[in-house]
Amino acid sequence: MVAITIKDVAALAGVSVATASRVLSGSPATSPAARAGVAAAAAQLDYRPNAQARALRSTHTESIGLLVSDVRNPFFADLAHTVEQAALAAGYVTLLGNANERKEQQDRYLDTLISRRVDGIVVAPLGDGSGSIRSLIERKIPTVFVDRTVDGLDVPSVTTDSETGIRQAVAHLAAAGHTRIGYISGPQAISTGRDRFAAFTRAVAEFGLSQDPDLVYFGDFQAASGSAGVHALLELRQPPTALLAADSPMAVGAIAILHKRGLRIGRDVALIAFDDIEWFALLDPALSVISHSVEDMGRIAVKMLLEVIGGGTPESVVLPSELIIRASSSAPISGVPDSPAAVSPASGPSPRKN
Amino acid sequence: MVAITIKDVAALAGVSVATASRVLSGSPATSPAARAGVAAAAAQLDYRPNAQARALRSTHTESIGLLVSDVRNPFFADLAHTVEQAALAAGYVTLLGNANERKEQQDRYLDTLISRRVDGIVVAPLGDGSGSIRSLIERKIPTVFVDRTVDGLDVPSVTTDSETGIRQAVAHLAAAGHTRIGYISGPQAISTGRDRFAAFTRAVAEFGLSQDPDLVYFGDFQAASGSAGVHALLELRQPPTALLAADSPMAVGAIAILHKRGLRIGRDVALIAFDDIEWFALLDPALSVISHSVEDMGRIAVKMLLEVIGGGTPESVVLPSELIIRASSSAPISGVPDSPAAVSPASGPSPRKN
DNA sequence: CGTTTCCATGGAAACGATTCCACGACTACA
DNA sequence: TGTAGTCGTGGAATCGTTTCCATGGAAACG
Numbered sequence: 048m049v050a051i052t053i054k055d056v057a058a059l060a061g062v063s064v065a066t067a068s069r070v071l072s073g074s075p076a077t078s079p080a081a082r083a084g085v086a087a088a089a090a091q092l093d094y095r096p097n098a099q100a101r102a103l104r105s106t107h108t109e110s111i112g113l114l115v116s117d118v119r120n121p122f123f124a125d126l127a128h129t130v131e132q133a134a135l136a137a138g139y140v141t142l143l144g145n146a147n148e149r150k151e152q153q154d155r156y157l158d159t160l161i162s163r164r165v166d167g168i169v170v171a172p173l174g175d176g177s178g179s180i181r182s183l184i185e186r187k188i189p190t191v192f193v194d195r196t197v198d199g200l201d202v203p204s205v206t207t208d209s210e211t212g213i214r215q216a217v218a219h220l221a222a223a224g225h226t227r228i229g230y231i232s233g234p235q236a237i238s239t240g241r242d243r244f245a246a247f248t249r250a251v252a253e254f255g256l257s258q259d260p261d262l263v264y265f266g267d268f269q270a271a272s273g274s275a276g277v278h279a280l281l282e283l284r285q286p287p288t289a290l291l292a293a294d295s296p297m298a299v300g301a302i303a304i305l306h307k308r309g310l311r312i313g314r315d316v317a318l319i320a321f322d323d324i325e326w327f328a329l330l331d332p333a334l335s336v337i338s339h340s341v342e343d344m345g346r347i348a349v350k351m352l353l354e355v356i357g358g359g360t361p362e363s364v365v366l367p368s369e370l371i372i373r374a375s376s377s378a379p380i381s382g383v384p385d386s387p388a389a390v391s392p393a394s395g396p397s398p399r400k401n
Numbered sequence: 402m403v404a405i406t407i408k409d410v411a412a413l414a415g416v417s418v419a420t421a422s423r424v425l426s427g428s429p430a431t432s433p434a435a436r437a438g439v440a441a442a443a444a445q446l447d448y449r450p451n452a453q454a455r456a457l458r459s460t461h462t463e464s465i466g467l468l469v470s471d472v473r474n475p476f477f478a479d480l481a482h483t484v485e486q487a488a489l490a491a492g493y494v495t496l497l498g499n500a501n502e503r504k505e506q507q508d509r510y511l512d513t514l515i516s517r518r519v520d521g522i523v524v525a526p527l528g529d530g531s532g533s534i535r536s537l538i539e540r541k542i543p544t545v546f547v548d549r550t551v552d553g554l555d556v557p558s559v560t561t562d563s564e565t566g567i568r569q570a571v572a573h574l575a576a577a578g579h580t581r582i583g584y585i586s587g588p589q590a591i592s593t594g595r596d597r598f599a600a601f602t603r604a605v606a607e608f609g610l611s612q613d614p615d616l617v618y619f620g621d622f623q624a625a626s627g628s629a630g631v632h633a634l635l636e637l638r639q640p641p642t643a644l645l646a647a648d649s650p651m652a653v654g655a656i657a658i659l660h661k662r663g664l665r666i667g668r669d670v671a672l673i674a675f676d677d678i679e680w681f682a683l684l685d686p687a688l689s690v691i692s693h694s695v696e697d698m699g700r701i702a703v704k705m706l707l708e709v710i711g712g713g714t715p716e717s718v719v720l721p722s723e724l725i726i727r728a729s730s731s732a733p734i735s736g737v738p739d740s741p742a743a744v745s746p747a748s749g750p751s752p753r754k755n
Numbered sequence: 756c757g758t759t760t761c762c763a764t765g766g767a768a769a770c771g772a773t774t775c776c777a778c779g780a781c782t783a784c785a
Numbered sequence: 786t787g788t789a790g791t792c793g794t795g796g797a798a799t800c801g802t803t804t805c806c807a808t809g810g811a812a813a814c815g
Contacts, residue, residue, distance in 0.1 A: 063766075162452035417796075455771080457773095
């Protein structure tokens with residue numbers, strides 16, 4: 048850890064630190080001779096400016112923070128990738144934090160990002176407006192919410208309109224004759240969990256399908272709860288003939304347990320997932336999904352954050368979602384899955400259809 | 402962006418900045434009265450220490466950098482997750498960078514991490530020992546290589562012994578009657594690309610299988626090159642009856658194109674991938690993989706980095722790999738894939754076997 | 756040739772924290 | 786009661802950089 052400072056560079060170039068600093072930061076008020084000397088000295092010593100000292104003096108760091116709720120969720124991995132690329136293109140580096148769907152980790156990272164004086168933060172928030180997320184807005188640190196929002200916090204956001212896609216999915220299932228759709232929901236403490244659940248509830252009512260509350264299982268957006276959800280739903284006296292999972296990890300958990308139970312997706316039970324993940328199309332049968340553009344989301348989030356940093360107050364953006372029909376949901380219903388529970392006489396194509 | 406400094410806290414508490422600093426950093430040489438006063442003042446003002454200023458004075462930042470080559474590769478997403486959790490448990494925050502398999506982005510992030518004076522860096526390096534990666538070791542910045550190494554750089558590393566797993570895979574395919582195995586390799590500029598290719602070459606020779614150089618396609622560890630590889634291999638006059646992909650994104654690309662060509666994995670052509678990704682087991686047929694533990698890799702990398710930071714020189718670790726046989730490779734060969742190319746009389750179970 | 760303007764330069768203050776050092780007050784021991 | 790040791794405290798130096806301000810020399814003007 049040998050420390051090479053601007054003082055060393057200045058000494059080698061035979062100028063003062065002030066001049067060296069001016070050259071290194073590209074100030075016009077420098078002579079060609081000084082420019083050449085300092086540049087040569089810096090190169091020779093492999094000088095790297097101390098970002099701490101620089102930030103201490105000049106109050107901006109050319110860096111932004113990105114806090115996602117789960118890096119292992121491919122949706123957020125993709126988001127991290129696009130945000131990072133967009134930020135890099137604008138000259139910012141991205142510090143990525145992973146809240147792991149836990150509020151205390153979110154607070155921990157938020158504190159760190161505040162301490163490190165990032166110029167702005169893109170966050171997929173969880174929890175309510177308490178804790179460090181409140182400090183963020185009280186200190187007027189440029190912030191943009193992505194994918195999720197927090198009630199009562201007036202922060203620009205980029206989110207998805209889940210309504211359209213979910214309505215399309217329910218319509219599609221209803222048209223295939225399904226009347227009992229099992230819904231594996233996200234937690235109601237998270238805005239996307241609430242929105243998607245509300246959209247599902249409205250759609251089910253609109254198409255006259257069963258509103259049996261037992262058909263909804265509340266998971267936590269992680270894989271294990273998808274498995275638990277399928278398990279719970281299939282144990283019902285009147286199990287659903289179609290399943291809708293509110294995010295991709297829960298869909299993965301659902302698929303795993305369906306395989307284990309020997310149920311054929313697309314024939315014994317239809318399945319649709321929210322979030323389009325590249326390899327969902329590679330499954331057999333290919334998985335129907337509700338798709339929304341993670342590239343747009345990341346790109347727009349960065350653009351909005353830069354506006355906020357620049358003093359603007361951009362309007363929030365809502366991106367569309369749409370159903371992509373593949374084999375996992377396209378066969379007409381073939382009856383009740385072979386659940387160990389009693390086969391209910393009320394299932395199958397129902398008179399309540401439409 | 403209102404700035405609350407330790408000066409404000411000290412003033413409110415009615416003590417000097419020195420005393421405030423001592424209380425806030427938990428020095429024992431403080432009176433209970435001072436402790437209480439300063440703590441109250443800090444809480445009331447919602448004081449967050451300026452990490453820049455702190456680091457400037459005390460030369461360590463309680464943060465590490467993690468530079469992965471591709472966040473969208475689930476292997477590295479998992480790695481990021483474990484590294485971050487392990488670091489957090491040790492009191493460090495992780496700054497994640499994504500090189501995107503591009504050397505100039507790797508250099509860019511490395512420079513940033515050096516500038517920000519992270520206490521140490523875990524990196525999955527790409528390229529040779531030139532560029533910023535050399536500055537890293539010349540400055541004696543604590544560094545640990547993970548997954549990959551760089552020739553000629555004496556840096557502690559955690560890697561996988563690809564040899565065992567690949568040998569098992571080739572043996573398994575040979576036992577099923579395959580004599581022509583197509584290999585979708587990683588780039589030879591990356592250590593894992595070289596190691597796995599070398600292991601494949603040795604295994605193929607050992608088991609007396611075809612060493613036809615056309616059976617090797619050199620990809621870039623990303624999905625598109627997996628597709629291109631399958632395409633090229635199946636166009637051979639004597640196409641392979643089994644495929645081995647050197648990482649998971651290329652396996653995904655391979656599967657996509659096999660589907661598109663209407664080839665049945667596990668029957669028309671066997672497929673094995675390096676890297677065990679959770680959902681590979683969910684494919685139909687389930688994908689045989691060469692598995693290695695990403696959790697161990699991340700955990701050990703952090704442990705080693707902390708040792709280096711503490712002044713130690715830990716031994717490099719090589720983790721084992723093993724074949725996990727699933728349906729994609731377990732059927733005996735059924736002959737030549739229905740390639741649009743002419744069916745060669747020499748393919749199928751061959752006299753050259755063993 | 757004298758005065759003004761311009762401009763590159765160096766000295767020094769500032770950013771916000773930590774930490775060395777000195778000081779005063781107190782306890783404890785002889 | 787005098788001296789030594791302990792302990793909490795404040796002043797000031799320090800980290801590496803940027804930036805304000807003053808300075809001095811050269812160019813430009815009349």
